[in-house]
Amino acid sequence: MSLRVSGVQVQLGGRAVLSDVDVDVRAGEVFGLVGPNGSGKTTLLRTLYRAVQPAAGTVEVAGVAAAGRRQLARVLAATTQETEARAALTVREVVSQGRIPHLGLLDRMGAADHAIVDDALRATSLLAEAERDVRLLSGGERQRTSIARALAQQPQVLVLDEPTNHLDLRHQYGVLALLRELAAGGLTVLLTLHDLRLAVEFCDRLAVLDSGRIAATGAPAEVLDERLLADVFGVEAHLADHNGRPTLTITGVTG
Numbered sequence: 001m002s003l004r005v006s007g008v009q010v011q012l013g014g015r016a017v018l019s020d021v022d023v024d025v026r027a028g029e030v031f032g033l034v035g036p037n038g039s040g041k042t043t044l045l046r047t048l049y050r051a052v053q054p055a056a057g058t059v060e061v062a063g064v065a066a067a068g069r070r071q072l073a074r075v076l077a078a079t080t081q082e083t084e085a086r087a088a089l090t091v092r093e094v095v096s097q098g099r100i101p102h103l104g105l106l107d108r109m110g111a112a113d114h115a116i117v118d119d120a121l122r123a124t125s126l127l128a129e130a131e132r133d134v135r136l137l138s139g140g141e142r143q144r145t146s147i148a149r150a151l152a153q154q155p156q157v158l159v160l161d162e163p164t165n166h167l168d169l170r171h172q173y174g175v176l177a178l179l180r181e182l183a184a185g186g187l188t189v190l191l192t193l194h195d196l197r198l199a200v201e202f203c204d205r206l207a208v209l210d211s212g213r214i215a216a217t218g219a220p221a222e223v224l225d226e227r228l229l230a231d232v233f234g235v236e237a238h239l240a241d242h243n244g245r246p247t248l249t250i251t252g253v254t255g
């Protein structure tokens, strides 16, 4: 198991935001975390990269329960929903920051590091934008820059919070297909997604969060039955098999 969350509880501002959360993600799997607004998805991701300390439970990344920040950054990379760029850096400079956990304190990037940065820029279709100031990018370009930085980190586990929310259709599919390809090479991918149709299409397994608790975990076709879609997401929807691929059709909202 390359990512294991066991019995995690998180309290924020005096409220229980996560209760008894268990999630196991296997190496080479694309695992989707889905749930309505405020169900605790981002908070769960934040416990993985130690931005939030659970009141109870354990979080293990690549077999390590308690690692220092630098040690953690060598195995886990994360992108957040904040794509606001504040500093006057080029896309290439931001993506190069992904190499920092792998460099010694006084080391400069070597040829191998530059090649890894180029690969990350290419994989996210950003080579042509590499010398642009990140503050001048569109939301989608900035989102791809933060994914590229995470790829340049060459992690074993990649955690992404809503990686497609600013992307046009072509780039949504491009990024999710890239994540599938990386997972086929052994990367563990955990991501949150609001678009359940994309979650069904691209994720091997899903965990559904509902008011801070896991309502269901399993393959999309096992988890997203009509009752759960109505009870948790408030939509009338059904999964059908289209030429061997599960496809979600949403026909309305409940109530």
Ligand SMILES: Nc1ncnc2c1ncn2[C@@H]1O[C@H](COP(=O)(O)OP(=O)(O)OP(=O)(O)O)[C@@H](O)[C@H]1O
Binding pocket: 012, 013, 015, 017, 035, 036, 037, 038, 039, 040, 041, 042, 043, 044
């Ligand atoms: N620092 C905080 N203090 C108090 N409550 C918080 C804090 N951070 C998050 N919360 C609350 O925790 C709950 C879960 O928030 P979280 O951002 O994890 O949900 P989410 O599932 O990612 O939502 P969304 O789909 O809207 O992004 C929300 O009710 C939110 O208001």
